[in-house]
Amino acid sequence: MDNLNETAVMNVVIIDEEENSRSIIKNYLCDIEGVLVSSEFSDYEQGCSFVLNAPKSVIFIDTSYNNEKALNTIKTIKENKKDNIIIALSNKTTTDSIIKAMRAGAKDFISKPIVKSEFSELINKLKYELLNPIEESPCKIISTFSNKGGIGKTSIAVNLAVELAQMTKEKVALIDLNLQLGDVATFLDMTPPFAMDYIANNISNLDKEELLKTMTRYKNTSLYVIADPLNIDSSQDITAEQIKNILNELKKIFSYVVIDIGTNIDSKTITALNMSDLILLVAIVNLPAIRSTQRCMEMFEKLGYTKDKVKLVLNRYMENEDIKTSDIEDVVKQKVYWKIPNNYLTMMSAINKGVPVNEINPSSNIVQNYMEFASKLSDYLITQSIKI
Ligand SMILES: Nc1ncnc2c1ncn2[C@@H]1O[C@H](COP(=O)(O)OP(=O)(O)OP(=O)(O)O)[C@@H](O)[C@H]1O
Ligand SMILES: [Mg+2]
Structure with a gap:
């Protein structure tokens, strides 16, 4: 399960206090082949400990309301599971909030309300990147x-x-x-x-x-x-x-x-x-x-x-x-x-x-x-x- 190249499945974990937002993400993901929502959490600590023991995953973390907790969760996951990919979600899209999320370790940032086409584009790109890792180049x-x-x-x-x-x-x-x-x-x-x-x-x-x-x-x-x-x-x-x-x-x-x-x-x-x-x-x-x-x-x-x-x-x-x-x-x-x-x-x-x-x-x-x-x-x- 650890190797995405072998399984060709992208595991997704959602950590978001808003039930409605989790449902929207799951709903969008059902249409995309090769993606498995392994779990969802409204609680950051529970979500974090699940991720730390789970196979390599793409993790969506909402940073809108409980910003400090969310950023700490991103940091903990990034420090302990370097190859996991974290996407921050937020209803605040100020430069400061994007910088904070990226500095904590998020690879990308999606603004809420989530637009389906942008979301699908991001997921397909992540799938591609995970299945076709870029060769190290001396560039x-x-x-x-x-x-x-x-x-x-x-x-x-x-x-x-x-x-x-x-x-x-x-x-x-x-x-x-x-x-x-x-x-x-x-x-x-x-x-x-x-x-x-x-x-x-x-x-x-x-x-x-x-x-x-x-x-x-x-x-x-x-x-x-x-x-x-x-x-x-x-x-x-x-x-x-x-x-x-x-x-x-x-x-x-x-x-x-x-x-x-x-x-x-x-x-x-x-x-x-x-x-x-x-x-x-x-x-x-x-x-x-x-x-x-x-x-x-x-x-x-x-x-x-x-x-x-x-x-x-x-x-x-x-x-x-x-x-x-x-x-x-x-x-x-x-x-x-x-x-x-x-x-x-x-x-x-x-x-x-x-x-x-x-x-x-x-x-x-x-x-x-x-x-x-x-x-x-x-x-x-x-x-x-x-x-x-
Ligand atoms: N070493 C230098 N000695 C003297 N003048 C210089 C030197 N380097 C650049 N300049 C002059 O400074 C001016 C601005 O240079 P340049 O366009 O490269 O700056 P820039 O930071 O790219 O500007 P912009 O923010 O408008 O893109 C030019 O007129 C250029 O001739
Ligand atoms: Mg210039």
Whole structure:
């Protein structure tokens, strides 16, 4: 019974105080083949002790009313039965409640009242994932992030991706997750025939070769790009689930996936951040930017990200800044991992010409810096994977 591959049955346990809600879930599940509701509970403690002694299961836990108890139950199950999958349910869909549930160990979050089509889609996807576990791949996902605009996230994502491709000669994917008005395609002067919306809608039907063909290759390098949708409206239809599916498929093909993550904190951003091996948290040396970096770090701590996963990067750095690096480290409570020098002329010239900085002036300080950064990151990631 323990192995889903052998039994091809997905065991489900429901822990929800509301009888009506349990009935709805059971009702929806009856229509799905290969799913067995092994038990249901209105009491968290009883539910938890059942799960701890039961075979691998998917557990639905309501967090709407008895939030603390529910979160503790999620934590206990996750700590003791790591391979179980927990889906949090709630009638409150604030960012804070989603973050808390995910931090406790929930894999996904469903809002109440439950919509049948969304629910069935999630169950079918879980069944597929359980029966077809993703092979471990050496691919590493690196994201650039800041909750402030204009800080250099896109510049860093683009130039690092280019350097990683040129240095390692391995396949590198560059993804624009600024789904409304991203800049990656402009930075590389591309007009991709397919963008994120097309790939999101078709990801389940694309094999590896087709996926690669829908991405846009940068010149004759090993860098492939997925740009933001041309049409702003279609970006709203892209779901966190689709982002996750895309990243899982990319992991099978690429050695590195670099994501330029938008400033919005939503379920898509959190999915990408969760899936990242390394988050480059970008800051510049001024008080508002440092303050928002500190807030980001607090959010990352809440999400359970380790210091190994989040690295603080200072962009546009100048020697003899008024604020010392050690002061920033004290405020953000994180060591500065990398500093990128301020070089406005080279950077602007690259952006205006739609090329990476190494095509403007290969001997400039910023190009040297990006080369060293890419080399450090690839070594870092190799060391990390050896450790694992
Ligand atoms: N190292 C640098 N030195 C000087 N200027 C830089 C540097 N890096 C980026 N810039 C400049 O900062 C500006 C913002 O850069 P970029 O678009 O990469 O930021 P962003 O965080 O992606 O912005 P947005 O939030 O709008 O997406 C650009 O004009 C760019 O030229
Ligand atoms: Mg940007």
